[in-house]
Amino acid sequence: MNQVTNHTECSSLNNAKVAIIGAGVAGSTIALRFAELGINTTLIEKGPSLVNGPPICHLHAGGNLYREISDQQCLTLLQQSIDTVKVYPQCVNVRPTVVALPLTDKGEPQDLLPRLEMLRDKYKALVQQNPSNEVLGDPQHYFRLFERADLERIAQRELPKKALCDEDWLVAFAKQVNFDKLKFPLVLVQEYGLSAFRFAAIVSLAIERLPACTLQTNSRVIDISAKENGAGWQVTTAVNNDDRVNTAHYDYVINACGFKSGELDDMLKAKRQRMVEFKAAYVAHWPQCQGLWPEVVFYGDRGTPQGMAQLTPYPDGYFQLHGMTQAITLFEDGLVASCEQSAQPKLPARFIKKIDHHWPEQLVNDRTIGNIAHIAQFIPDFTQAITAAKPLFGAQQIPGDDPDLRAADVSFHESGYARAEIVKASSALAAADAILEDLLESGLVTSALSKRYLNEHYFPVSLQCQADEVTARAEQLAQERNYPIALANIF
Incomplete structure (x- = not known):
């Protein structure tokens, strides 16, 4: 009624x-x-x-996947993500995200702290203004840092069946990740998943x-x-x-x-004036996977062979993968701009064919396997994963220049x-x-x-x-x- x-x-x-x-x-x-x-x-x-x-899999609650964007964009995305969770709660996969910096990365984990602290303070203020805004977990624990010793201790635990605290989300990850490839501390942040x-x-x-x-x-x-x-x-x-x-x-x-x-x-x-970028995410199945997995993001320079590697978990050992390299998620000539004669950026015909028709099976397999290898730099057993479906793909518009x-x-x-x-x-x-x-x-x-x-x-x-x-x-x-x-x- x-x-x-x-x-x-x-x-x-x-x-x-x-x-x-x-x-x-x-x-x-x-x-x-x-x-x-x-x-x-x-x-x-x-x-x-x-x-x-285009594939969606995150809220982007604070822009933590993008070091290159402004603080103001991060604050905007935080507010917008909170609003989205309140309207679409059934779409949200409530699990945190691990942000890790590889040894090859030019940045340092401590460089991330000012922005994380800014976002935590903003989230606290929003919850104080309206308690219904508390949809990303406890504002006090918007993010937490874990040193190598912490992860080595967590790796000795039994795999939990349910996550009752932050550390429970890290057990499976800690048992699998190659610590020697990473800088410490790692960040666990309340960035949730969004199911398309x-x-x-x-x-x-x-x-x-x-x-x-x-x-x-x-x-x-x-x-x-x-x-x-x-x-x-x-x-x-x-x-x-x-x-x-x-x-x-x-x-x-x-x-x-x-x-x-x-x-x-x-x-x-x-x-x-606008741009259009063609991108793809890949679907892999890792049947040997055990335990609860957070989302995992290994930072890297976009477009280089060491571009960001991203592992998004779904039930039953399925994962959505991004590798921000030209050989995986990004494509040569995949970013195009409008011109004086037309407001519509012109993607090369091969991308329109993928959008409107189908991907060649060999290309699907090659790029998915390449993405699996990109993740396996840091999680060696992920080489057991296999191609599970065609890519999740599409073109993303970006207004302006x-x-x-x-x-x-x-x-x-x-x-x-x-x-x-x-x-x-x-x-x-x-x-x-x-x-x-x-x-x-x-x-x-x-x-x-x-x-x-x-x-x-x-x-x-x-x-x-x-x-x-x-x-x-x-x-x-x-x-x-x-x-x-x-x-x-x-x-």
Whole structure:
């Protein structure tokens, strides 16, 4: 009854029509945000299902995976990650991350401390402001340092069946890692995992239950233009593999097309500087793996043979892998920029072929095996792992001209046209909030209720999705996309 009452309360907004083009993390989150408030929303997606883009596996709660980004971006990502956990708790894999510096790295562990301390203090302050912000564990223990002697002691323990304290997460790791390859201390930080399949499951289930949202899958936008009187937009879509076209009028259009955002901009002759980067993560199975594993990140210089190595755990010995080298996760000519003539950066055809069709089997195996070897520099027994699936891959848009940008959300071209330009999944809610504020200022949404909910995240229908139905839908999506169902389950 509470769900129905809350939804009815917010359904008094006026009947402005909003179109969201692209149903990735950003588009789907914006659609949920609006539909939960009763805003008349149409979500248009060229593919058959929601959230099927670049791989996501972290919250990025503080940007601890990126030494190169600014402190302000780290603080922004911390706040955005806390908001994301509160709205999508069923998507979160609650386990910490180990950050280690190899002997080959130019930095020192102590260099990380000022930022970690800054983030811990900010997290403490956020929890003091609102106790519901305590979603990343105890703020006092946002991070902990472990010396080699600590890890050698922990390695002597029996493998725990459950993690009751921080050290329990380190036993399996300490038994396997080659201490002689690392600098000490290591950092254990409360950076959690984010499940792409569970994210897709929640937005799919919730949108099906929200009458204010109309979902159009297998539909591509072939034309968009401003109406002659300047009041709104005319959007023409075509159904995939069909000659049928449909033209509809909307008061507001949101470009959430991800790495193809420039194609929509070009239809409107809207100039925009951006970059696109093609990247891939790999899926490996390590059947001999035992115990509880944290995420493990070995720092390194991006793009060099010693680029960051990253091990993300899932149930039953499955892992998602990143190796930030040109031979593994990064690709030669994989980072491209827009130009004066077009807002759409032009990826080489071989990348578009991978996105739209398939990867050559030999390339999948070669790059996965290369990533396994990259991890095995530090965890020797990981050489037992095998290729488990095709890569998780896609192209990531980066607005502007800074390839290190990680915290981004929205830009506006003209009245009634917004671009959701997130780089990390946790920025999607900030994008939704910024666009909702623009709708209010434009007068398209005028209800007092919308002002009440502008500064709080109102997601009653989404939050009532049950764990068992989320798991069932996530497993279904994993199978449909030919990935192990372990990637859909909570770790």
